[in-house]
Structure formats: C-alpha cells, structure tokens
Amino acid sequence: MAKIGTRMRGMQQSSIRAMTARCQELDAINLAQGLCQVPPPSLLVEGARDFGKADHSYSPAEGLGVFRDAVADRLKRHSGLSVDPSTEVVTTIGATGGLLATLTALLDAGDGVLVFEPFYSYHLSALKVLNLRPEPVRLAAPTFEITEEGLRAAITDRTRAMIVCTPNNPSGRRFTEAELMIVSAVAEEHDLLVISDEVYADIYFGSDPHLAPATVGGLGERTLTISSLSKSFSIPGWRLGYVCGPAPLMSTVRLAADALVGCAATPLQEFGARALRMGDDYYRDLRATYDGKRRALAAGFTAAGLSPNEPEGAYYLLVDCSAMGVASGVEAAEVLLERTRIGTVPGEAFYLNPPERPYVRVCFSLSNDVIAEVVTRLANGVL
Structure with missing residues (x-):
C-alpha cells in the first residue's frame, strides 16, 4: 500500500474548515469561516454576461x-x-x-x-x-x-x-x-x-x-x-x-x-x-458596510457578557470568553455551538502556543439578517 508523504504526516484539517463542516451537520450559523456573504459588486455580476466572449x-x-x-x-x-x-x-x-x-x-x-x-x-x-x-x-x-x-x-x-x-x-x-x-x-x-x-x-x-x-x-x-x-x-x-x-x-x-x-x-x-479599477466611492461604501456589521455583532457579544476586541480592519472579532468559565477557546467554541448553534473558531487555531485567554474568532461578513439572528441567539443565553 502506498505510504503518506512525509510532509503531510501530522497534518490535519484546519479548525476553520472542521467547524464549517460541523455547522453544516447541525444546521448551525457559521461564524467560523470567512465565506464572505456580502454580495459582490453589480459590475462583476452583470459582467458575467460577457463570460462567453472572454479568452478561455x-x-x-x-x-x-x-x-x-x-x-x-x-x-x-x-x-x-x-x-x-x-x-x-x-x-x-x-x-x-x-x-x-x-x-x-x-x-x-x-x-x-x-x-x-x-x-x-x-x-x-x-x-x-x-x-x-x-x-x-x-x-x-x-x-x-x-x-x-x-x-x-x-x-x-x-x-x-x-x-x-x-x-x-x-x-x-x-x-x-x-x-x-x-x-x-x-x-x-x-x-x-x-x-x-x-x-x-x-x-x-x-x-x-x-x-x-x-x-x-x-x-x-x-x-x-x-x-x-x-x-x-x-x-x-x-x-x-x-x-x-x-x-x-x-x-x-x-x-x-x-x-x-x-x-x-x-x-x-x-x-x-x-x-x-472601481472608484473610491465603492471602497468607502464597503468600509461603511463592514463597520456597521462589526458594531452590531460586537454589541451582541457584549450584551451576552462576553468581551469582543475592537478590530481596526478585516472582518473578524476575537471574543474573550473568560466570562463563560471555560479554560480554552476550544472549550468555548464547543459550548457556543451546543448552547446557541453558532459556530466559531477556537483561538488556539491562530497560535503555536496556547493564547493568554480563551478566545474564539467570529466573522461578520454576513447578511444583516444573519447577524440579527446571531444577536438573538446570544441574548437567549450563553453564560
């Protein structure tokens, strides 16, 4: 039987993709993977009509x-x-x-x-x-x-x-x-x-x-x-x-x-x-859109008694789950999935050595309706 290449020994599926799979199995809301659920600009969607004319x-x-x-x-x-x-x-x-x-x-x-x-x-x-x-x-x-x-x-x-x-x-x-x-x-x-x-x-x-x-x-x-x-x-x-x-x-x-x-x-x-080549207005609108999503999701975690950070960019929050009484981000992600059907990524996925706090990462590149549902689920009880 063929052997596994040395370079792949010990490699495992990423925590991000693993949580995505679990969200699909449990019909949970996936805040784990940066799937980017914000619609693309209309210029690209409309341009798809010209796809057949492109160089293939x-x-x-x-x-x-x-x-x-x-x-x-x-x-x-x-x-x-x-x-x-x-x-x-x-x-x-x-x-x-x-x-x-x-x-x-x-x-x-x-x-x-x-x-x-x-x-x-x-x-x-x-x-x-x-x-x-x-x-x-x-x-x-x-x-x-x-x-x-x-x-x-x-x-x-x-x-x-x-x-x-x-x-x-x-x-x-x-x-x-x-x-x-x-x-x-x-x-x-x-x-x-x-x-x-x-x-x-x-x-x-x-x-x-x-x-x-x-x-x-x-x-x-x-x-x-x-x-x-x-x-x-x-x-x-x-x-x-x-x-x-x-x-x-x-x-x-x-x-x-x-x-x-x-x-x-x-x-x-x-x-x-x-x-x-899109103009500056597009990027200003993009940032304003994400800023609103960031604030809404952060407010939901804060109201639930957890401590999200204040990111200066990108579309993720690192949420300190110490108030849940958990020992690690791995434990926090499991508790959140079980209690709220919300999928997150343990902070350990982003460190070689254990982080100082029990973090989970959550993505806010989602529709406003999904973010509102997340906030509702958090309000129903995390602690």
Missing part, C-alpha cells in the same frame, strides 16, 4: 497584462506602492497560491520563518507543507503590538524570513509605521525576506488609509506583497490573487507559480481587472 485559453504564467496593469494602478492609487506590471507582478490562484509560490521560490526546507501570533492558520499550513520552520513572535493581547524586544528574541540562526499580515487575520490589528520601522530595521540587520499579506487592505475602520509595509523604511527592496480580490469584492470562490515585489525576486516567483499551477483562470483575470 491559458494566460501567461505571470497573468494577463490587463490584470497586472490594473494591479499596479490599484497599488499606486491605494497604497502609494509603485510596481512595474511587466516584471514585478505575478497573478496567482488566490493569495494562498501566491504565498505558496513565494515560499517555494525563495526559501529552502528547514529555513525559519517568523510568524506573529495570532497568525492566519493557513500561513502555518503552508510552512508545514513546504518543510519550513515556523518561529512564533508572541504579540500580547489586547493590543497585539510588535515590539523590537519580542521580535529580536524570536530570531534564530535558521531565520530567513517573516510573514506580516496587516490588517491582521484574526485580530484586525493594523500595524503602525513605528512598528513597521522595527520590522525594517530587524529585517535589514538579519537580511530577512518579508512577506506581507494584505488581503484585507481595503477593509479598515477609521480615517487613516492602508499602510503597505513595502512603503516603509527599507522594506521595499526585500518585501513581497501578497493580496487577492476575494475580500474586497466578495468573490473568494474566484481564487484570484497576486504577488508583487522586486523584479529579481519576482522572476523566480513566476517560475514557481508556473510550476505549481500553470496559471490563474484567464477569463476571471479579465473581469478582475474591471473590479480593480
């Missing part, structure tokens, strides 16, 4: 020129980041495909990669699949700030890179210029690659625009920026993302992306280019 052959490994041009234009307008679309952008199958191509292209098995806890759990999965070594940097609740002392303490003789996620999944934290200057100084001193996950760049709360790490200090020459269209346009099923960075690094990322998957879906790149 392979695109170049780096993606269609029209899509890469749109990416470069969007980055310049929204982040002040200048990239050459012909040499510094590669289209990928979602941000996850971009991360895998980047890690494959630029790191070797056994290399250490710094991850800031709490981290997006799929970052950890990608590292494990490629036999890379995750090195945690604990960001203390409730502020989750980067400190120079904490970052330096996590570096080993095997450290070759770090992953930054801003706005952060799961905490919603947006790293400041001062924090990113710490990242820049440490990365330069130790010659580290910086991988910046900015999938939630368009979803933030407050007046300050998104701050792209590659625009801070000396990070531009060593940073690969990864993003996708999933969150900004409510199309996670399209699996359309991109990586951008210095041309000498991107030429190898392109080779890795080609070797791994060939190319992203050609017709979706054409429609994605339309989305990326």
Whole structure:
C-alpha cells in the first residue's frame, strides 16, 4: 500500500474548515469561516454576461497584462506602492497560491520563518507543507503590538524570513509605521525576506488609509506583497490573487507559480481587472458596510457578557470568553455551538502556543439578517 508523504504526516484539517463542516451537520450559523456573504459588486455580476466572449485559453504564467496593469494602478492609487506590471507582478490562484509560490521560490526546507501570533492558520499550513520552520513572535493581547524586544528574541540562526499580515487575520490589528520601522530595521540587520499579506487592505475602520509595509523604511527592496480580490469584492470562490515585489525576486516567483499551477483562470483575470479599477466611492461604501456589521455583532457579544476586541480592519472579532468559565477557546467554541448553534473558531487555531485567554474568532461578513439572528441567539443565553 502506498505510504503518506512525509510532509503531510501530522497534518490535519484546519479548525476553520472542521467547524464549517460541523455547522453544516447541525444546521448551525457559521461564524467560523470567512465565506464572505456580502454580495459582490453589480459590475462583476452583470459582467458575467460577457463570460462567453472572454479568452478561455491559458494566460501567461505571470497573468494577463490587463490584470497586472490594473494591479499596479490599484497599488499606486491605494497604497502609494509603485510596481512595474511587466516584471514585478505575478497573478496567482488566490493569495494562498501566491504565498505558496513565494515560499517555494525563495526559501529552502528547514529555513525559519517568523510568524506573529495570532497568525492566519493557513500561513502555518503552508510552512508545514513546504518543510519550513515556523518561529512564533508572541504579540500580547489586547493590543497585539510588535515590539523590537519580542521580535529580536524570536530570531534564530535558521531565520530567513517573516510573514506580516496587516490588517491582521484574526485580530484586525493594523500595524503602525513605528512598528513597521522595527520590522525594517530587524529585517535589514538579519537580511530577512518579508512577506506581507494584505488581503484585507481595503477593509479598515477609521480615517487613516492602508499602510503597505513595502512603503516603509527599507522594506521595499526585500518585501513581497501578497493580496487577492476575494475580500474586497466578495468573490473568494474566484481564487484570484497576486504577488508583487522586486523584479529579481519576482522572476523566480513566476517560475514557481508556473510550476505549481500553470496559471490563474484567464477569463476571471479579465473581469478582475474591471473590479480593480472601481472608484473610491465603492471602497468607502464597503468600509461603511463592514463597520456597521462589526458594531452590531460586537454589541451582541457584549450584551451576552462576553468581551469582543475592537478590530481596526478585516472582518473578524476575537471574543474573550473568560466570562463563560471555560479554560480554552476550544472549550468555548464547543459550548457556543451546543448552547446557541453558532459556530466559531477556537483561538488556539491562530497560535503555536496556547493564547493568554480563551478566545474564539467570529466573522461578520454576513447578511444583516444573519447577524440579527446571531444577536438573538446570544441574548437567549450563553453564560
């Protein structure tokens, strides 16, 4: 009988997908997975009528020129980041495909990669699949700030890179210029690659625009920026993302992306280019929509006696369930599922070591009706 590959031994289904499956079995409300239940913009829905006219052959490994041009234009307008679309952008199958191509292209098995806890759990999965070594940097609740002392303490003789996620999944934290200057100084001193996950760049709360790490200090020459269209346009099923960075690094990322998957879906790149050129009004409305959902869901958990954090971006809350008398986020998620038929993700999914508090993560990319039902269920009794 064929054996399981060494790299997959010990791998398990993610806590997020596992809870999604349980929600389906129990007919529970799924706040676990960021399924993005907000409708996509009408421009994309109406554009589907032109699908048959689109190019249905392979695109170049780096993606269609029209899509890469749109990416470069969007980055310049929204982040002040200048990239050459012909040499510094590669289209990928979602941000996850971009991360895998980047890690494959630029790191070797056994290399250490710094991850800031709490981290997006799929970052950890990608590292494990490629036999890379995750090195945690604990960001203390409730502020989750980067400190120079904490970052330096996590570096080993095997450290070759770090992953930054801003706005952060799961905490919603947006790293400041001062924090990113710490990242820049440490990365330069130790010659580290910086991988910046900015999938939630368009979803933030407050007046300050998104701050792209590659625009801070000396990070531009060593940073690969990864993003996708999933969150900004409510199309996670399209699996359309991109990586951008210095041309000498991107030429190898392109080779890795080609070797791994060939190319992203050609017709979706054409429609994605339309989305990326949408005006500022769309993004203002998007942020206002999510801000309302954030406030409504947070108020529901607060009224139930629990303690949600105040995210600065993304579309998740980290809820401290200490008032439930539970010992862990795993226990809290089970109690919530049993008592309210609400599915959440245990905080342990976002840490290598146990978190300080019994957290669960909940998603508010839902319809207002679903959020109202969640609030009602919470009011009927959690404690």
